[in-house]
Amino acid sequence: MKTIAAAIGALIAVFLAVPATAAPAGCVYGPATSGGVVTTTAGGTGKTAGEGYELTTKVVDDAVVWKVQLGQPVKLSAVTELSYKARKLDDGKTNAAAMPAYRVYLDNGKTLYFEPYYQPGAHLDGTGNPKLDTWFTFDVDAGKFWITGEGGGSYAGNRTLAALKTAFPDAKVTAIGVGQGTYNAGTVGRFKDVVFKASDVCVKPTESASSAAPAASSSTSVPPVTAGLPVTGAPTGLLLAIAAGALLVGGGLFFAARRRHRFTT
Numbered sequence: 001m002k003t004i005a006a007a008i009g010a011l012i013a014v015f016l017a018v019p020a021t022a023a024p025a026g027c028v029y030g031p032a033t034s035g036g037v038v039t040t041t042a043g044g045t046g047k048t049a050g051e052g053y054e055l056t057t058k059v060v061d062d063a064v065v066w067k068v069q070l071g072q073p074v075k076l077s078a079v080t081e082l083s084y085k086a087r088k089l090d091d092g093k094t095n096a097a098a099m100p101a102y103r104v105y106l107d108n109g110k111t112l113y114f115e116p117y118y119q120p121g122a123h124l125d126g127t128g129n130p131k132l133d134t135w136f137t138f139d140v141d142a143g144k145f146w147i148t149g150e151g152g153g154s155y156a157g158n159r160t161l162a163a164l165k166t167a168f169p170d171a172k173v174t175a176i177g178v179g180q181g182t183y184n185a186g187t188v189g190r191f192k193d194v195v196f197k198a199s200d201v202c203v204k205p206t207e208s209a210s211s212a213a214p215a216a217s218s219s220t221s222v223p224p225v226t227a228g229l230p231v232t233g234a235p236t237g238l239l240l241a242i243a244a245g246a247l248l249v250g251g252g253l254f255f256a257a258r259r260r261h262r263f264t265t
Helices: 001-014 159-165 236-263
Strands: 036-041 045-049 050-056 064-075 081-088 101-106 109-115 136-139 144-147 172-180 187-198 201-206 226-228
Touching: 045 064, 050 064, 050 172, 064 101, 064 187, 081 101, 081 172, 101 226, 109 226, 144 159, 172 187
Parallel strands: none
Antiparallel strands: 036 064, 045 050, 050 187, 064 172, 081 136, 081 187, 101 109, 101 172, 109 144, 201 226
């Protein structure tokens, strides 16, 4: 009996260790559907507007950023998908190039900045500046980033995500965001549908009673996001079927042993 029970237990344990193959859930942020913190500097402002979240920097000292702290750090090397939608609303006369930029915050103190006007594509007009009043989807992970400490603007040392993974093999992503920094006077832009995916870890926003994006202030806090952990077990239905089958096999072996014992005594 003990031998049979041990065999059944070992069989179940083997199947429990089978890695799951289910794909992670989607990782689309709002900001209208997720938590985050909006931080402003000087006269920078942020507000919910239409189908997105609007950022305004009127003078060179203004700045505003919407930032989501991840529930757990995620290795930069595991990042597989970054994207968002953005739209330039100002007339482009004061600053023809600037619009909301995607940011990736690392645990080594570095921040990666994806600036749309550094990227080739249909979003640029004949002068190399973003087209006005049009929504564009930016495939951030396929673009180039400049990094804190390496200069911005025309001095930026833009690098691909693959190059950054090689440069910072142990770095972890602690937060993501979208913002307009200083020296972007006269800039008004909107963004929405911010996406972050990393390997089998999918960072999802915390469900909250209100779906409204936070109003901007010097430091406006709303619930943080939680990180979905990698799935390491087999699907529940499969486990139950395996366990049931193991019990039936074990039961059959047990009764066979009982009958064999009865006929040999």
